[in-house]
Amino acid sequence: MLKGKHIPLITTVLVMLFFYFPLVWMVLMSFLGKVNGGGYEWTLKWYDQVFHKREVLAAVWNTVIVGLSASVISTILGTLSALAIYKYRSKLQEIHSGLLYIPLVLPEILMGLSLLIFFSSMNIPFGRGTVIAAHVAFCTSYVTVVIASSLDGFDFTLVEASRDLGATYFQSFFKVIFPLLRPAILAGTLLAFTLSLDDFIVTFFVSGHGGATLPVYIYNSLKHGKVPGLYALSSALLAVTFILVTISLLFTKNSQLLEGGENKA
Numbered sequence: 001m002l003k004g005k006h007i008p009l010i011t012t013v014l015v016m017l018f019f020y021f022p023l024v025w026m027v028l029m030s031f032l033g034k035v036n037g038g039g040y041e042w043t044l045k046w047y048d049q050v051f052h053k054r055e056v057l058a059a060v061w062n063t064v065i066v067g068l069s070a071s072v073i074s075t076i077l078g079t080l081s082a083l084a085i086y087k088y089r090s091k092l093q094e095i096h097s098g099l100l101y102i103p104l105v106l107p108e109i110l111m112g113l114s115l116l117i118f119f120s121s122m123n124i125p126f127g128r129g130t131v132i133a134a135h136v137a138f139c140t141s142y143v144t145v146v147i148a149s150s151l152d153g154f155d156f157t158l159v160e161a162s163r164d165l166g167a168t169y170f171q172s173f174f175k176v177i178f179p180l181l182r183p184a185i186l187a188g189t190l191l192a193f194t195l196s197l198d199d200f201i202v203t204f205f206v207s208g209h210g211g212a213t214l215p216v217y218i219y220n221s222l223k224h225g226k227v228p229g230l231y232a233l234s235s236a237l238l239a240v241t242f243i244l245v246t247i248s249l250l251f252t253k254n255s256q257l258l259e260g261g262e263n264k265a
Contacts (some may be wrong), residue, residue, distance in 0.1 A: 023238060030231035046232035056233065059217035062128060063197060066213055070135035071192040077136070078180070078188055085144075086151045103138040103252025104145070111138060113203030119206060126208020134206045135196040142195060143188035150184035187251035198236070242257040 033043040050056055085097050103111065115134050122153070124130060158180075162172040200215035207216055214237055221230055 027235045027238070030235040046229050047236070050229035050233045051236075051260050053229075055217065059212055059214050062131075062146060062211065063213040066128060066131050066135060066211075067193045067196040069132045070139050070196040071189050073132070073136045074192045075185060075189045076141035077140045078192075079147055079185060081140065081144045081175070082147040082151055085148060086154070087156065100141045100144050103141040106199040108138075108199075111183045111209050112202040115202065116205040126206055127211040129211075130206040130208065131203055131211045131213065135192075138199075138202065139192035139195055143192050146188040146191060147184045149182060150181055154180065165222055187248045190244050190248035190251065194241055194248065197244070198241055 018159070030046055031042055031044070033045055034040060081096070081100065085093050085100075112134070115130075115137065119126060119130050158176050159172050161168070162176050166173065197213075198215065199213075201217065203211075203213050203216050207213070207219045212220070214233070218230055218234060218237075
């Protein structure tokens, strides 16, 4: 008989298996290859094979360019948005703050479809540029939320003191605001890059010719039954995502520790 105290533990284990066993199985299969006798052997041939394909390298290149461009642009816009919301309290900023949360709750298929209609109505050719613009549209909100959370305990009197001492607004930003917000800004940048790297639905709608990223390439390959090499490609994408998310969390934690130290001081 199962005791009542064991039920939450068993439920948690089953849920974890449901979510993560397919990922573990995919990574395992990326290192296995069939032999003539009908069994399996450990091999790296899938990784070697998939990363020597021209179309894979093109998709990787697109993914890196789109991710870097979207993360840099969204970080700039997100930082300015967060500063504007917390520096200037007004009804307009309340509306601005509310609008920033729309991409966080809006279904991706609606965002992708709306961007598709917008670009089509404006006669904008689909490609890498439209993918970057689409990624900036939803990444900016995430960056703003990350930086805004760091601004909750920010002491703007430091900025006023620097201005009283003769510093210009840009000097105050780069010598006072930016150093204090650096961990949150870096965390937001990495989060934006990760979201851009993994996005499929929005990219699928606006990529067009020459703008396909790795998730879109994986989907198109699955439609044609090219499975073995995709285990390796998907595992590599999973590893990069995991590393970036971990680094982003570390930066966020460091930012919170810095804020806690400042508050105690």
